[in-house]
Amino acid sequence: MMTLPSWRDWLFSAKTFFAAILALYIGMALGLPRPYWAMSTVYIVSHPLIGATRSKGLYRVIGTLIGGAAAVLFVPRFVNEPILLSLVISLWTGTLLCLSMRDRTPRNYLFMLSAYTLPMIALPAVSQPEAVFDIALSRSEEIVLGIVCASVVAAIVFPSKVAPVLEARIGAWFKDAGNWAAEALSPAFARSHPATRHRLAADILSLDQYISHLAYDAANADMVHTTRELQSRMSMLLPILSSLTATLDAARKLEQGVPAPLTGLMEAIARWIIASQGSKGRDEAARFQRQLADARRSGPDAEWNDLLIAHAVARLQSLIRLWQDCLDLRDMIARGEADTAWKPAYRRWELGGKARHYDHGMILFAAASASLAIFLACLLWIGMGWNDGASAVILGAVASCFFAAQDEPAPLIRTFFTWAAVSIPLTAVLLFLIIPAAHEFETLALMLAIPFLAIGTLASHPRFTMAAMLLTVNTASFLGLQGAYDADFTAFFNSSVAGVCGVLFALCWTLLTRPFGAELAMRRLLRASWKDLAETAAGSHRGDYAHLTSHMLDRLGLLVPRLAASDDDHGDAGFGELRVGFSTLDLQRDEHRLPETAHVAIDRVLQSVAGHYRECVDHHGQRQPPASLREEIDRALSLTKAELGRAAREAQNALVELRITLFPDAARFVALTGAVVAAPTAGETP
Amino acid sequence: MIGEVDLYGVFIPSLLVLMLIALAVTGCLRFVLLRLGVYKLVWHRSLFNFALYVIVLGGTVALTRGLHP
Structure with a gap:
């Protein structure tokens, strides 16, 4: 045509x-x-x-x-x-x-x-x-x-100028991301094509080119920093949206499902995201945050369903903060002036690493x-x-x-x-x-x-x-x-x-x-990400969060267009690794604030994750994670959910995330009793 | 105007030297104008810069004319 x-x-x-x-x-x-x-x-x-x-x-x-x-x-x-x-x-x-x-x-x-x-x-x-x-x-x-x-x-x-083109591209991206978010939150919104998800990651990567050109555009050179900030936040949305989709799917499969008040709230959030009104929506965002905090049920007697919901709520809160940040930055770019006093709402991970x-x-x-x-x-x-x-x-x-x-x-x-x-x-x-x-x-x-x-x-x-x-x-x-x-x-x-x-x-x-096509590059990328995951989980990169997160996000951006181009269906490949990576980082960040038994259990989970990905690297292919890993996760989850406080909550969410990512089809989690929990870890410190 | 500058045995047209000088001067002027906020009143920034450069270059050539008999 x-x-x-x-x-x-x-x-x-x-x-x-x-x-x-x-x-x-x-x-x-x-x-x-x-x-x-x-x-x-x-x-x-x-x-x-x-x-x-x-x-x-x-x-x-x-x-x-x-x-x-x-x-x-x-x-x-x-x-x-x-x-x-x-x-x-x-x-x-x-x-x-x-x-x-x-x-x-x-x-x-x-x-x-x-x-x-x-x-x-x-x-x-x-x-x-x-x-x-x-x-x-x-x-x-x-x-x-x-x-x-x-x-x-x-x-x-x-x-x-570059700026209007960049704005148009960012606008289109917002629409795609908003549709995915809305669809994840509420089935009432029409299903977007799965290919848009792949396009989202590739589009973020292509923004790099435009941003570099922006520096040479006399009238807009001062917007480079703001645009980079926006780009890093946009890429952080991907793991959060992907995780939210998986968690809500898992929760909907259970007989209790998603509680009705939360369903209504999510529909409101979906509408807020699609409207994308920028600073006008700020009050609404604050109200959502309060309502979400109330919707969470946790504690020592929490069931698998409650854990899933708590996890989903945490992700929703991150999503709202990130989306608000993205809207603020978008408005700043559209106005053409950088606000030096602007503070991001999302501060969980340091974003914008250049790795x-x-x-x-x-x-x-x-x-x-x-x-x-x-x-x-x-x-x-x-x-x-x-x-x-x-x-x-x-x-x-x-x-x-x-x-x-x-x-x-x-x-x-x-x-x-x-x-x-x-x-x-x-x-x-x-x-x-x-x-x-x-x-x-x-x-x-x-x-x-x-x-x-x-x-x-x-x-x-x-x-x-x-x-x-x-x-x-x-x-x-x-x-x-x-x-x-x-x-x-x-x-x-x-x-x-x-x-x-x-x-x-x-x-x-x-x-x-060079007769081999994108297939080889894709396999090498996947292998590199497994290797990275194995090393991260084993703790060899400890502490360098900005580097690791930007590395993982960048690899997703590279992997995704190739996945989209290849014929066979890889489903969630790439996104899954990303989610496991972030959960690993979450666990490493918070485990030392937990009591000794929970700390040890989490360490064992991390070692098993490292072992699993080392296995994948050695066998040049995706392997089924071992059942022993699931048992480790369950044990750690039983120990952490009894704890109170922010660190325990983050660790608990990360463990839930690991469980639904690595074992999407496993039976529901049942809390282990005290004796079973304590027995295997007694007397040994890995 | 057709004279050449002898730079350790390499002959460079003097216009090139003047152009580089004018470029440096324009750069300083642009910085000052940006600080003064003059660019907010300018409609076509690139055209303004270009015209500024041509004026500065013209001025430089006129000033140094006396040096080249």
């Missing part, structure tokens, strides 16, 4: 084209050797959002300077040993590619650009090593020129694969002695670097190949039929306007962004517009065919070395 481009798309396309022609004109007027590089740079960095254009531009400048400096350093030293030079180039590219994948913010572009700028500058220079400085200098100049043109035009001519999950094995493998591809392409080029082979290696290197971070790079490289191939006939028509008729710069600009304006409108559609960029960039580079018209069919054909062959080589190589 394809809609006609809107006026916004046309405006963006016209702006970009204007910037590109401006760059081309200045480049020609200054007598730069390859003004078309400035033109293609404009098309590479241009993004409908001004902040994104600027940040990408800055990273591109720095990356190019680093790559250019490396070329000036390496080429004169190794030019007489082509194989050694190829080795140096491929090692450089691989190393920087590693760094680039190690950074998940838009800053990774800096390293990626340094990675493939070296082959771009070094390879054309091998036949004339004394010119490498000039080539590096002119490439840097052309790229800086292109970026300056792109950012000045983007900033001055009808700028479109991110990296799969270093996969990163190393992907970088090594790309690096080896470049080395082999260089060897092939040297062996064949094809004069224009350099552009094959260059485009091959670009293709393999660009998509190295993907789980499944092959389909994307195939798209790259298709559009690079499509741009050859387009360029040929332009270069040999149309441009010869142009004698002035103005007519040239007019002639280029037709195809470039049309393709540029596609760039704002997410589906076509890459196709449009590839088409415009490749066409601009293959056109190779220079000061004087000197189109030579052989040279054009040679270099463009070589470029496409290079991409084809990268495609074949990727299909050979």
Whole structure:
């Protein structure tokens, strides 16, 4: 389905084209050797959002300077040993590619650009090593020129800011999250599609990109902190909502069910969440908190049903606090001013840790694969002695670097190949039929306007962004517009065919070395999370809560889009691990405030949880948790529910959470009698 | 205006040096204007900044004209 481009798309396309022609004109007027590089740079960095254009531009400048400096350093030293030079180039590219994948913010572009700028500058220079400085200098100049043109035009001519787009995305997210919350609270609200849950986590992760761009958006740079705060709270909502859903489901399965007053209260809360009125709803939130506190029944004689309800109530209270915080932050962002005196209502966990999950094995493998591809392409080029082979290696290197971070790079490289191939006939028509008729710069600009304006409108559609960029960039580079018209069919054909062959080589190589899809990355992610859980439960990360929570939440964000994309149903995978993780942290945090017997029992539970996940790691797959773990949980639960006070309540909730997460189908919990409780723990301290 | 600055053997066009100076001056001016709250009255922040830069650059060039005979 394809809609006609809107006026916004046309405006963006016209702006970009204007910037590109401006760059081309200045480049020609200054007598730069390859003004078309400035033109293609404009098309590479241009993004409908001004902040994104600027940040990408800055990273591109720095990356190019680093790559250019490396070329000036390496080429004169190794030019007489082509194989050694190829080795140096491929090692450089691989190393920087590693760094680039190690950074998940838009800053990774800096390293990626340094990675493939070296082959771009070094390879054309091998036949004339004394010119490498000039080539590096002119490439840097052309790229800086292109970026300056792109950012000045983007900033001055009808700028479109990141903030409104970000607000729209946050608004959509609120609606999805609100629907899930409402559905969890009361079956009266229509069931949202399970896929929205997966989308919620992925959307939070994608906010990262927007926030990084926000820092480059002159008018909104001061909102970065507030937006980060909002993002961390949004991600905390996920485990709470997931746990609330599971707890209420478990409670509804029991014959007592959920007590009627609580059902009514939850319906009111669901309505409050859907209305999302911000500060106006504050009084209502306070009233809900009081009513919830009254709805809880606990004490030594509490039954399984009461424990579930107490747990659900605690989660509801957290949910209301978090939701209130999110609304406050959203309003602050919408008003455009940060309130420094603002205090969050939710303070259970310190949020906003910056820890991110990296799969270093996969990163190393992907970088090594790309690096080896470049080395082999260089060897092939040297062996064949094809004069224009350099552009094959260059485009091959670009293709393999660009998509190295993907789980499944092959389909994307195939798209790259298709559009690079499509741009050859387009360029040929332009270069040999149309441009010869142009004698002035103005007519040239007019002639280029037709195809470039049309393709540029596609760039704002997410589906076509890459196709449009590839088409415009490749066409601009293959056109190779220079000061004087000197189109030579052989040279054009040679270099463009070589470029496409290079991409084809990268495609074949990727299909050979990285045939496994998202499945592998997903399994590795799950395994990493089990390993983390085993270590956390065993107590080796004790105390570093902000780091651990952000690590777990980040991994969920990575896992969830992959789960959604895979065919087989993994149900609650990812969310379950997250809930177990938070319960573990809860227990570790509060156990030392409990009496000795309860403390010991909880320690045994944690050891069993650690053992269970170690088992999962060793067997490379999800295992059924052992029945002995359930007995440990029951024992600890019997001991803690007899206690009073906040710490006991938190520990009790965490144990309930563990029980319903790990044993969703187990029989109801029955409190153990005093003798049974005391017996196994007597005389031993783990 | 076409003169070049000799920086340890590397010849840099003097316009580039002036542009960098103007950039630094504009940066300071923007900071001061932000503190004074002038930006609240500005409609198009980027356009304002750009115009400010061009004015400062023009001023710098005019001031240093005497140095390059």
